[in-house]
Amino acid sequence: MTKKSGRKQMTVSVCYGTCCVLNGAREVKQALEASLGRHRVPGRVKVTGGRCNAYCNLGPVVTVEPGGTVYGKVTAGDVEEIVKKHLVGGKVVKRLTIGEKPGLDSLPSLSDIGFFKDQVLIAMRNRGRIDPDSIDDYIANEGYLALPKALTEMKPEDIIDEVKKAGLRGRGGGGFPTGIKWGICRKSPGPDGKYVICNADEGDPGAFMDRSLLESDPHSVLEGMTIGARAIGADVGYIYVREEYPLALERVTKAIEVAHEYGLLGENILGTGFNFEINVVRGAGAFVCGEETALMASIEGEQGRPRPRPPFPAESGLWGKPTNVNNVETWANVAPIILRGGDWYASLGTEKSKGTKVFSLVGKIKNTGLIEVPMGTTLRQIIYDIGGGVLKDREFKAVQSGGPSGGCIPTSLIDLPVDYEELSKAGSIMGSGGLIVMDEDTCMVDVAHYFVAFLEEESCGKCTPCREGIRRMREILGRIVKGEGRRGDIDLLESLAVTIKEASLCGLGATAPNPVLTTLKYFRDEYEAHIYKKRCPAKVCKALIVYRVVADKCTGCQRCVKACPVGALAGARAQPHNLDQAKCIKCGACYEVCKFDAIAGDAIYVE
Amino acid sequence: MQKLSAEKLQSHYRDLKNRKKSRLVIVHMGTCGIASGSEGVLEAVLSASEELGKSGVTIKTTGCAGLCSREPMMTVELPGAPPVKYCDLDGAKAKQIYAEHVLGGKPVGKFVLGAGAESLH
Numbered sequence: 001m002t003k004k005s006g007r008k009q010m011t012v013s014v015c016y017g018t019c020c021v022l023n024g025a026r027e028v029k030q031a032l033e034a035s036l037g038r039h040r041v042p043g044r045v046k047v048t049g050g051r052c053n054a055y056c057n058l059g060p061v062v063t064v065e066p067g068g069t070v071y072g073k074v075t076a077g078d079v080e081e082i083v084k085k086h087l088v089g090g091k092v093v094k095r096l097t098i099g100e101k102p103g104l105d106s107l108p109s110l111s112d113i114g115f116f117k118d119q120v121l122i123a124m125r126n127r128g129r130i131d132p133d134s135i136d137d138y139i140a141n142e143g144y145l146a147l148p149k150a151l152t153e154m155k156p157e158d159i160i161d162e163v164k165k166a167g168l169r170g171r172g173g174g175g176f177p178t179g180i181k182w183g184i185c186r187k188s189p190g191p192d193g194k195y196v197i198c199n200a201d202e203g204d205p206g207a208f209m210d211r212s213l214l215e216s217d218p219h220s221v222l223e224g225m226t227i228g229a230r231a232i233g234a235d236v237g238y239i240y241v242r243e244e245y246p247l248a249l250e251r252v253t254k255a256i257e258v259a260h261e262y263g264l265l266g267e268n269i270l271g272t273g274f275n276f277e278i279n280v281v282r283g284a285g286a287f288v289c290g291e292e293t294a295l296m297a298s299i300e301g302e303q304g305r306p307r308p309r310p311p312f313p314a315e316s317g318l319w320g321k322p323t324n325v326n327n328v329e330t331w332a333n334v335a336p337i338i339l340r341g342g343d344w345y346a347s348l349g350t351e352k353s354k355g356t357k358v359f360s361l362v363g364k365i366k367n368t369g370l371i372e373v374p375m376g377t378t379l380r381q382i383i384y385d386i387g388g389g390v391l392k393d394r395e396f397k398a399v400q401s402g403g404p405s406g407g408c409i410p411t412s413l414i415d416l417p418v419d420y421e422e423l424s425k426a427g428s429i430m431g432s433g434g435l436i437v438m439d440e441d442t443c444m445v446d447v448a449h450y451f452v453a454f455l456e457e458e459s460c461g462k463c464t465p466c467r468e469g470i471r472r473m474r475e476i477l478g479r480i481v482k483g484e485g486r487r488g489d490i491d492l493l494e495s496l497a498v499t500i501k502e503a504s505l506c507g508l509g510a511t512a513p514n515p516v517l518t519t520l521k522y523f524r525d526e527y528e529a530h531i532y533k534k535r536c537p538a539k540v541c542k543a544l545i546v547y548r549v550v551a552d553k554c555t556g557c558q559r560c561v562k563a564c565p566v567g568a569l570a571g572a573r574a575q576p577h578n579l580d581q582a583k584c585i586k587c588g589a590c591y592e593v594c595k596f597d598a599i600a601g602d603a604i605y606v607e
Numbered sequence: 608m609q610k611l612s613a614e615k616l617q618s619h620y621r622d623l624k625n626r627k628k629s630r631l632v633i634v635h636m637g638t639c640g641i642a643s644g645s646e647g648v649l650e651a652v653l654s655a656s657e658e659l660g661k662s663g664v665t666i667k668t669t670g671c672a673g674l675c676s677r678e679p680m681m682t683v684e685l686p687g688a689p690p691v692k693y694c695d696l697d698g699a700k701a702k703q704i705y706a707e708h709v710l711g712g713k714p715v716g717k718f719v720l721g722a723g724a725e726s727l728h
Contacts, residue, residue, distance in 0.1 A: 058687075070689070107714055110692065110723035115674055121725055128635055128672035128682060128692075128725070137667075139616070140623035148613035208638070215637050216670020247638055251670075263610030271612040369639075369675040 010087060012036075013063045020059035024075065028060045031076035035083040065109070071096040114385045115367045120348065122356050123171075123332040124372045126217045132251045135258045138219040144264055146338035150227040151272040154338075156186060159231035163334065165342025167354030172199055172290070172327030173402065173431040174507075175353075175420040181324060185232045185314040188322040194234040195323040196225055198331055199295060200241040200248070203287040204403025205454065207434035209358045210328035212370050214241065214248035217332070218255035222265065222278060224334030229276045232324050237278040240295050242285045253280055287404070287458035291506045292317075292325040294460065305460045306506035327432065329358050349375035353419035357430070363400075363437035364391045376417040379409065383437060395440040398522070402431025404451045404458075405511030407518030408444060427518045429511065443540035444523040445530050449477040451515040459508060466509030469500035473516060483543045485531030490520065542586040551576040560590035628686040629665045630709055634701075635680045637671025644697065645679035651698035652681070655705040664709060677720060683708050694720040 014020070014029040058072035062082065069092050071082060078096055085091050110116045121127065130137035138144065150159050164179030185194065198221060202210040214221060225237045241249050256278050259265040267275045281299050288294045289304040296318045298304035317323025333355065337345045346354045353375035359382070362368050366388035373382065379399060383389065390396045398408040401418075407428035409416065416422050420430050438447065452474045461467040473496050476489050497513030504510045520527060529535045536544040549560075549569075554576040561569045561577060568584040571577030579590075611619060634640075634649045652666055672680045677694035681701060684690035691714050693704060700718050708714045714722075 107691065107716060107719050107722040110721035110725065113721045116721065116723075116725060119673075119725070124673070128633065128669050128680075130669055131667045132670050134667070136619075136623055139620050140626075142620075144616060145620060148616055152613055212637055212639075212671045247641075261608045261610075263612075264616075270616060271610075367674060367676055369673045369677075370671060371673065 011065045015061040020061055023059040025060035027076045028074050031079040035079050039083055039088055041087055118386055119372050120356050120374050121372050122336050123329050123358050132216055132218055133254055143219055144223055146335035147223050148270055150230055150338050151274055156231045162342040166337045166345035168333055171329035178330055182231050185322050185324040188315050190322040194232055194321055195318045196229045196234045196237045197325040198225055198239040199325050199327045200239055201283050201290040203290050204432055204434045206362045206436050207432055208360050209433050211245050211248050213328050213332050214252050218252040220332045221328055222259055224331035226276050227334050227338055230274055235275050238281050238299055240281045240283050242283045244285050288460045288508050305462045350419045352421055357433055359433045359435045361387050361435050364439040365437040366391055375419045378415050378417050380414045390439045397440050397442055398438045400436040402429035403434045404455050406431045407514040410522040427521055441538055443536055443538035444519040444526050446481055446540050448516045448519045449481050452477055455512045463505040465500045465503035469496050470512050472496055480530045481541045483534045489531055490527055549577050549579050559593045563589040563593045629663050631684040632666045632709055633682040634668050635672040636668040639671055639675040640678045643678040647698045648679045648696050648701045651701040652705055655702045659706055689723050691722045692720040693718045
């Protein structure tokens with residue numbers, strides 16, 4: 001027993017990609033399980049349905065780890081030999097190994113790397129695999145295979161039912177069920193035509209999901225839109241992209257051109273008689289234009305300002321015609337749902353939030369990037385398993401979800417499963433999927449101030465609660481971070497928040513107080529420290545901190561003297577240095593370079 | 608390109624799937640990759656291919672590979688072997704990878720992020 005338990009756990013993975021299953025992977029898996037049972041090795045051998053290894057022409061593929069041995073074209077009849085020779089005897093069955101894998105055994109496997117291991121790619125299914133300018137690359141990866149199915153085998157109602165069955169919800173943040181939205185727009189009479197719109201006006205600071213999807217895989221969005229147009233009965237579509245996404249604009253424009261050449265857009269698509277055009281509209285980069293009514297006004301050439309709803313766009317949208325607006329990621333999910341079925345999609349995720357969500361993981365985190373995970377993945381998995389933890393292994397403090405309309409979620413909620421409902425319960429929102437990780441050195445009042453200042457700039461000014469309310473909030477927060485907070489400020493912020501939330505015309509105002517409300521809810525003590533003690537506990541707010549040299553710790557190395565951009569530090573080598581407070585601009589450069597921690601960034605009482 | 612019918616699209620797909628596999632070099636060029644220097648990597652790969660040979664090699668670019676903090680990234684996929692992802696690259700590293708892995712068939716272990724493919728669930 002001792003000998004056995006000392007051996008490294010072996011894993012046998014049977015690839016369960018479509019191609020391998022078609023080639024008999026199921027039978028191989030059953031045979032493996034039976035054979036393992038006979039040889040009494042299940043204690044140290046696992047049979048898992050692995051993901052596709054992209055050896056599709058060599059399936060069924062069986063991988064044995066450690067060692068990374070890959071067997072190809074395995075039949076149920078080969079299984080006994082693999083188990084006896086390799087798993088029991090420790091010898092590779094050479095006759096079944098595939099390809100030459102010089103040196104590959106020693107390489108780390110992508111599926112062992114935290115960042116990749118837990119991701120499930122649906123919207124980003126082609127990331128890093130296809131040339132965005134090559135439609136053939138897209139087609140070779142099952143691209144445009146859902147379209148003929150939707151155009152020839154399915155009635156528009158069937159498409160809508162499939163999307164409903166999938167449980168797909170708006171990925172731009174609203175989370176409205178996509179199938180229901182399409183159904184309403186389909187039923188809405190549109191004698192003069194209908195429109196579908198792709199909202200690519202991604203404006204949240206730190207968010208780049210839509211940008212990357214359009215840059216990496218523009219045809220997935222075009223295919224989704226064409227299927228949606230067929231379901232709704234639209235003949236014209238618009239993609240609204242901000243001008244500051246030049247690469248996305250270039251690639252999506254080229255993709256539309258090529259799709260026309262292939263007969264996948266334009267008149268008589270694939271010879272089915274269905275017509276659909278897509279136009280690209282360049283937005284000027286106003287945050288409010290991500291709101292659908294403002295976006296439509298902008299396409300019409302009007303000022304990008306929202307209008308009251310109803311009427312909803314599904315009834316009266318762009319130029320008064322029934323219009324369906326979905327976000328880039330929502331559209332990118334459509335083709336796989338049609339190709340593989342709504343049930344397949346709905347098998348991922350939580351009870352009310354199905355499928356996967358793309359997040360841009362940024363901030364104080366080791367692995368920054370774009371991730372796609374099943375709904376219900378916990379923040380802990382996202383931050384520690386995928387993100388690799390907080391930069392420099394500092395203490396995790398909060399994660400900001402949903403951009404300026406979202407909120408800050410504290411450490412105590414790190415096991416929160418991320419879906420629409422749970423985020424909303426925590427006072428935040430899913431938003432379009434920005435996740436900004438913050439560490440112990442982040443001041444939550446400063447964060448709230450940043451987002452509110454952003455929203456003050458981006459408010460269109462049409463309705464008073466948003467225009468004036470957010471401005472007052474920013475002024476109050478501005479005072480607090482400057483150490484001029486007053487008794488009663490917190491109450492005032494809370495009361496303003498209620499008014500702004502309830503009385504604003506559109507989503508921008510209705511969600512604007514979220515960063516303030518969540519930081520007040522979870523980090524109230526930081527507000528109190530700023531207001532009453534004139535201290536910034538995270539040592540961020542410049543007005544509330546003083547840098548000083550601790551003389552008995554200073555070795556006089558002069559690193560800080562060289563680093564100081566304003567010459568506030570002086571002192572001879574090997575002598576304790578002096579910091580001239582009148583000159584100090586509190587940039588923190590000395591603090592960063594001082595390896596002996598002699599400069600203490602302690603916040604002290606200002607008064 | 609002639610406009611496709613539904614049937615022709617299917618046969619086009621099958622043709623593409625059955626294309627002879629070449630040695631594939633992918634430089635990931637999303638905005639993040641470009642910002643961290645993937646254009647230099649692409650240039651190095653192209654000039655290495657001119658210098659050292661490019662028969663049976665396909666060089667292409669894609670969008671972001673996901674892990675922005677490790678860009679520039681590159682993937683090398685030889686027929687019959689799983690793709691190998693490289694990270695934190697520059698022109699010199701890319702040239703070495705081209706010579707040793709793409710042409711020589713031996714991955715340059717020290718620059719490797721991981722081997723294997725990501726794909727649709």
